[in-house]
Amino acid sequence: MRRAEAGLFGAGRVIMYWQDGEQIRRTLEVVFNDILTTRMHDMPVLNPALAVRALGFEPYDADWPGVLITPWFMNVLLLPSAESRWVTQAPGSKFEQAFPYGSFEFTVADEAQLGRYAQCSLFSPMFEFADQAAAEAAADSALQALLTSPAPRAISRRDLLRGNLARP
Amino acid sequence: MIETFYDVMRRQGITRRSFLKFCSLTAASLGLSPAFAPKIAHAMETKPRIPVLWLHGLECTCCSESFIRSGHPLAKDVILSMLSLDYDDTIMAAAGHNAEAIVTEIVEKYKGNYILAVEGNPPLAEDGMYCIIGGKPFVEQLKYAAESCKAIISWGSCASWGCVQAAKPNPTRATPVHKVPGLADKPIIKVPGCPPIAEVMTAVVAYLLTFDKLPTLDKQGRPQMFYSQRIHDKCYRRPHFDAGQFVEQWDDEAARQGHCLYKMGCKGPTTYNACSTVKWNEGTSFPIQSGHGCIGCSEDGFWDKGSFYDRLTGINQFGIEANADVVGGTAAAIVGAGVAAHAGLTALSRAKQAGDKQPGAQQ
DSSP states (O other), X not given: OEEEEOGGGOTTOEEEEOOOHHHHXXXXXXXXXXXXXXXXXXXXXXOTTOOOEEEEOOOXXXXXXXXXXXXXXXXXXXXXXXXXXXXXXXXXXXXXXXXXXXXXXXXXXXXXXXXXXXXXXXXXXXXXXXXHHHHHHHHHHHHHHHHTOOOOOOOOHHHHHTTOOSOO | OOOBHHHHHHHTTOOHHHHHHHHHHHHHHTTOOGGGHHHHHHHHHHSBOOOEEEEEOBOOSHHHHHHTTOSSHHHHHHHHHHHTOOEETTTOSOOHHHHHHHHHHHHHHTTTOOEEXXXXXXXXXXXXXXXXXXXEEHHHHHHHHHHTOSEEEEEHHHHHTOTGGGSTTOTTOBOOGGGOTTOOOXXXXXXXXXXXXXXXXXXXXXXXXXXXXXXXXXXXXXXXXXXXXXXXXXXXXXXXXXXXXXXXXXXXXXXXXXXXXXXXXXXXXXXXXXXXXXXXXXXXXXXXXXXXXXXXXXXXXXXXXXXXXSOOOOHHHHHSOSSGGGTTSOOOOBOSHHHHHHHHHHHHHHHBOTTOOOHHHHO
């Protein structure tokens, strides 16, 4: 991990350019476990059956996309590399990012121990999930679909009857 | 010769260039691909204009105020001419018996072919005597106009849910449009909010007029394109919620830093509306951006859900609303890999940008 002091983004703001998926997953789990026991302590939005778990975060285009599961949310997260363009945006601003599955709107976030990252919400809160295995299965399928499969095309009745099933 | 929307617009001095711009803006606000703009233009150039009868019951006129201030400067001219608001007691020129005669004229001349927009709701107690229009209870005018209309738009939280006049103990028995006994069985589109967002209102009308059919509605009767996501899902302060950074009291350091307002009673996590994406006043801001939590004005019975500053703690209110369609039911717990994988995909599709659809998939 390379830390770059970025005077442009206010004093003390640090941008981290990640170089290793394992390191990202470990750091996210440490940081959000810490948030769970401190800032989120006693909040009524926690599902006690779940634990913090980071999945994915392998390089894709200029970013490190993955899914973060916590007892209170599940988000798609983007962590920056040196090539990521959105890191220069202020926290709270939004940008669109294209994936094979489609285009998604991400919000820029900033956390002292993580630096800049971007997020797109999948679930919040997490009471629907009966156990950790279910949450991880959901995260896996979302992440796989995001990065590989094209969005399913709705086939009109006319196309169906004419046998026109090819993608445009 | 039939008069089209385009004819009316041209007569109002709207240029063709402005008209085409309006069509692209409308396509965008409806979450349609740019390829739909010519389709909207074509419909407006060829279809006869449809009259919209706009009735007012118990209300505060905030829906009308919002509507006539539609974000884009064009909307004021375009929509007003497009709508042919023949009867709207806020902005029509006629008064007294002349005005009331317009209602009868539209009902008879355009039988089965006009849109009935209702702002506010009828009080049913004492045979409707708490709201009198032209010497008769409003509920009678509403039933009469509904009998021959094509579809009903329930503007705002009053018409959709009841709003403040229906709050407990509801002394006048103010009743939302879809619950009025004896009302003709017509399709009802609810556009809740107090008021609804101007761009949402104009887009709903534009959709009805150009495609000549109802937009896709959720189980509560709201257009899915604007009410399928919560304020919480697209809030720019959402990273602070997820990172556990909350405002603890007004004007503390966290408030100045713009942290999450959940602990100050923000109803964003239970409110389905487009405020955090479309925003207000030409996309300038919305309540949370100005430092106040969402009060949940577009939700059913929001006046009876406690103080605006009470923290959402009822796990049932907060937890089970993964999507608007399961409100009131109990969402089944997600157990097992197959169900979970499907839930993940569903969430991903929901998170995808609304406009990011292939044209064929919309219809």
